[in-house]
Amino acid sequence: MVRILPMASSIRPSLSSFRSAAAAGPPSRFAAPFASPSHNSCRPLSLLHLGSAVPQSLSFGLKASKLLRGEGSSTAVSAAGNIAQASTAATEENVLEWVKKDKRRLLHVVYRVGDLDRTIKFYTECLGMKLLRKRDIPEERYTNAFLGYGPEDSHFVIELTYNYGVDKYDIGAGFGHFGIAVEDVTKTVDLIKAKGGKVTREPGPVKGGKTIIAFIEDPDGYKFELLERGPTPEPLCQVMLRVGDLERAINFYEKAYGMELLRTRDNAEYKYTVAMMGYGPEDKSAVIELTYNYGVSEYDKGNAYAQIAIGTDDVYKTAEAIRLSGGKITREPGPLPGINTKITACLDPDGWKTVFVDNIDFLKELE
Numbered sequence: 076m077v078r079i080l081p082m083a084s085s086i087r088p089s090l091s092s093f094r095s096a097a098a099a100g101p102p103s104r105f106a107a108p109f110a111s112p113s114h115n116s117c118r119p120l121s122l123l124h125l126g127s128a129v130p131q132s133l134s135f136g137l138k139a140s141k142l143l144r145g146e147g148s149s150t151a152v153s154a155a156g157n158i159a160q161a162s163t164a165a166t167e168e169n170v171l172e173w174v175k176k177d178k179r180r181l182l183h184v185v186y187r188v189g190d191l192d193r194t195i196k197f198y199t200e201c202l203g204m205k206l207l208r209k210r211d212i213p214e215e216r217y218t219n220a221f222l223g224y225g226p227e228d229s230h231f232v233i234e235l236t237y238n239y240g241v242d243k244y245d246i247g248a249g250f251g252h253f254g255i256a257v258e259d260v261t262k263t264v265d266l267i268k269a270k271g272g273k274v275t276r277e278p279g280p281v282k283g284g285k286t287i288i289a290f291i292e293d294p295d296g297y298k299f300e301l302l303e304r305g306p307t308p309e310p311l312c313q314v315m316l317r318v319g320d321l322e323r324a325i326n327f328y329e330k331a332y333g334m335e336l337l338r339t340r341d342n343a344e345y346k347y348t349v350a351m352m353g354y355g356p357e358d359k360s361a362v363i364e365l366t367y368n369y370g371v372s373e374y375d376k377g378n379a380y381a382q383i384a385i386g387t388d389d390v391y392k393t394a395e396a397i398r399l400s401g402g403k404i405t406r407e408p409g410p411l412p413g414i415n416t417k418i419t420a421c422l423d424p425d426g427w428k429t430v431f432v433d434n435i436d437f438l439k440e441l442e
């Protein structure tokens with residue numbers, strides 16, 4: 076039985092209520108705080124964890140800093156500590172509140188292919204995409220090609236990466252699929268077949284649901300789900316990634332990335348739950364489809380899929396929010412050598428990479 080829950084911002088089902096007790100042990104309802112050993116987010120212990128009332132007269136100036144060094148009465152030191160703690164908490168809260176107001180959108184998804192021209196031909200002739208631009212970086216021995224259904228300043232697009240001399244990658248088991256919304260799945264599948272494309276799942280209602288879907292594979296073996304929908308400004312509509320703890324992932328994507336939980340869909344018959352996360356409604360903007368398979372806590376990620384890129388107004392605050400949310404920063408915020416675009420990069424609790432790109436710098440790149 077499938078339950079679909081459109082998400083009102085204040086209503087949120089307990090995911091564990093979806094999972095059949097008969098399944099291989101539903102994950103903890105209260106997933107442990109995100110503290111995977113590979114994501115050490117500890118902050119220096121602070122002397123601020125002291126408990127006592129804070130006299131109003133105490134200003135947090137030079138006097139308080141003396142107290143923080145342990146000079147003065149124990150009560151006064153404790154009071155100063157609490158002011159500092161309150162100040163730190165307020166700063167952290169400000170950063171996390173800022174995330175929700177930051178101007179963010181999914182910019183592109185990046186993955187590696189073995190033959191750029193082969194992929195460009197398939198995406199343009201079979202999937203109706205446009206080649207938007209190419210970028211060759213000979214000093215780094217790679218070429219990018221950007222493809223999509225509209226200009227990069229307003230559409231979620233694909234950034235293909237060809238590394239010189241590398242013609243094959245391991246897609247792994249964690250990457251799921253890209254979603255393409257089409258008005259007629261059967262017609263699209265027939266075109267793909269006529270062009271010699273590989274159809275791995277014929278058109279029909281999704282198992283346990285109603286949406287007409289089909290699955291195809293591109294020349295490198297990446298899966299594309301074709302979803303039958305009406306006209307949409309964003310045909311490239313999904314990136315599906317498998318996660319080992321859905322509650323943990325949802326919490327992180329909300330808190331660190333500022334995404335909204337758009338809906339969840341539990342399919343007990345087929346033992347999986349999906350959560351759609353994004354910055355806008357599914358029928359108008361691309362989403363990250365997080366998929367949890369009952370009882371599966373981690374996946375081999377291979378070396379083919381790279382990352383999602385998200386726009387932000389401040390990569391420095393973004394990095395701070397990611398740290399505060401327990402994420403691991405893998406590239407400190409700052410300008411890229413040579414092109415000066417400011418970015419920061421991180422891993423989510425499952426190890427999926429995300430790059431945040433300064434919005435103004437991104438638009439300059441497109442000029």
Ligand SMILES: C[C@@H](O)C(=O)SC[C@H](NC(=O)CC[C@H](N)C(=O)O)C(=O)NCC(=O)O
Nearest residue numbers: 251254276280281282300317345347366368
């Ligand atoms: C909501 C829509 O975009 C989907 O992608 S649901 C499609 C469905 N997904 C799963 O089964 C996910 C669990 C699976 N074990 C996995 O890890 O991929 C799907 O693929 N259905 C197949 C079908 O034939 O309906």
Ligand SMILES: [Zn+2]
Nearest residue numbers: 254300315364
């Ligand atoms: Zn999907």
